[in-house]
Amino acid sequence: MTVQMTLTAVNLDCPDPPALAAFYQQATGLEPHPESNADFAGLTRGGGLFIGFQRVDDYRAPHWPEQSAPQQAHLDFAVEDVDEAEARLLELGAVKPDRQPGKDRWRVFLDPAGHPFCLVKG
Incomplete structure (x- = not known):
């Protein structure tokens, strides 16, 4: 069932x-x-x-991509224009880590509390 x-x-x-x-x-x-x-x-x-x-x-932010403090969870957001969304998110305080495993499929960012999240073209 x-x-x-x-x-x-x-x-x-x-x-x-x-x-x-x-x-x-x-x-x-x-x-x-x-x-x-x-x-x-x-x-x-x-x-x-x-x-x-x-x-x-005593919140401990995740450390992405290494796992000394696990990522706990992450969110994925579909956007029409990934470059435009990236620029806006960086203005708002997101961080774009150097390691980007998605190549052209997705981009990883960290929110102000350190949670990883991804942008995908949708």
Whole structure:
């Protein structure tokens, strides 16, 4: 028997939920969740998508690509123009690591809390 499951939320640990939510809000245009606060902030989109950012004391950022602190999770975003999106994300505070294993298929970035995420042409 297959159980029907619908993904409704992704939550990321971080040291400063409002700051990380602001980064992703500016990058994606998702709407701030009205109950966001200093310990848990969220972004929403019609259709049920929710990205949450939860405060963790003594947060250790992932170290990509090495695994001394595992990447924990990463997000993939489809964009029409990867170069344009890259420029905007770097302005917002993302970092583009030197190691780019995707060649022309995807590009890896790190958000301000160190989580890796990828851009793909979509």
